[in-house]
Amino acid sequence: MAVTVADPEPGAPHETTSKRRKRPRFSRAWLVRLVAAGATGYLYYLSFAPRPLWWLAPIAFAGFALVLRGRSLRGAFGYGFVYGVAFFLALLVWLQDFLGREFGPWPWLGLSCALSLYFGLAGVLIRVVSRLPLAPLWGALVFVALETPRAWFPLGGFPWGRVAFSQPEGAYLSLASVGGAPLVGLAVVLSGFGLAALAARWWEQRKLRDRRLIAPLVLTFLPVVAGLAVWPTVATGAQDGSLTVAAVQGNAPDIGIALEGQRDVLRQNHLAESAKLLGQIQAGKVPKPDLLVWPETATAVDGDDPAVDQMVNSYGVPAIIGALYRLPDGTAQNSAIVWDPKTGQGQRYAKQQLVPFGEYVPARDIARLVTPFVDDTADMRTGDGSNAALSVAGTKVGVFICYETAFDYPAREATADGGELLVVPTNNAWYGPGEMSYQQLAMSRLRAVEHSRAVVVSATSGVSALVAPDGTITSSTGLFTADALVGRMPLRTQTTLSDRLGAWTEYGLLALAIAGVAGGFVLRFRTRRASAGTTSGDAAG
Structure with a gap:
């Protein structure tokens, strides 16, 4: 006689031992979800510069949330990993x-x-x-909170690809003036997760007038409405006069890491382009600047430098020169140096956040086993954060260098130190003609809104740009071309709410995420305990 087996799920068909069929260990659904995870990860990448497709980011997170819906913890880890691999492989090529x-x-x-x-x-x-109430909000908090440890580990942190960096324009960008990159990221992910909850709820009910649609509807559109509402508060006008700034882009050969041995070429290229620009100024074709800016490590400085002295003296205005500065003990610092036409070298800011394997070698003994150039690469010395705002051209100019754009604290320190204009010397010639320079420029545009400051991005080989306090690019150069930009930049003194809150926004969101995860584990434990108690009661009955 056939023995009837209890339904594993409500509504599932009955089976008998005589008719029981072998089921495949995995259904095809996992493959569909795997492909969807990879596709949405790549869609997230497409929201980043140089494409102006910022609105793709919340759509990508909506797809990610739908892939995770109903999955086990192990499955969720796998799909999340695939989403990340598809994103980072494309972003970091x-x-x-x-x-x-x-x-x-x-x-x-x-x-x-x-x-x-x-x-x-x-x-x-x-x-x-x-399973918590307002689950999309808690999920968004978790995702953005994990960007904090990513700025610490691995290799001293690598925050490239933060959600906020996909938003150099669009509805969410204004929120940077309120809570910086963490709040912008939270808004984007919340819209996506809210949209996923809205779609899932509607699919289950197939009703447009279901009250249960209200919460996900609000979570989807509230961040967008908030961003649009904040935009009128983003000011761009000068508050302490303005400054005509010239950014020189001398260009560099496109040879990747081999550029390490071409410092003399960089120096000569920038001297030549500076001379060309000076000729245009003297001919009346270009307005005379109040401040000249050279990009990151455009020259090496080891004591006096008559050639740079002469160049700056010819302009008759001060300059900020990006240089590899040699200290008395022989070590070097990646620096931005104030260069006066009469007195020469003055204040100096040294880069605090160094690039692993480019400016220092972490775990050198281990790296030596797999990296052939370790013994030829000396570690640079990190800066101590002093002179984050340099006194030059009658004002204070905040400086942070290249890789530091991806971290919150250097621009925050430069503004807190009194910077009325932000300057970002950078050298992206190492990374070829791809998207890296555009990705970094997007970060500088975010910093402009975050701190309500105009930003001058001075790049060795591009992209150099003049950025207004609302993140708008007023002029820019191409990649791997010798060029120069001259423009009038507003000087601003007002601090944003983001400046006043500082890192507390990030740590506050992190604390909320930790509380949410703790609550989630408690709820899961209680649910399992209640389920086990019910099962025991049924068995006893």
């Missing part, structure tokens, strides 16, 4: 231009996979908080 063929794809693949572990962990924790 410029690493191949930097390292060249001799290194192969392994550094690019390794870094992409390491960063994707954060996305896998995000998938797990998003599932943990998925």
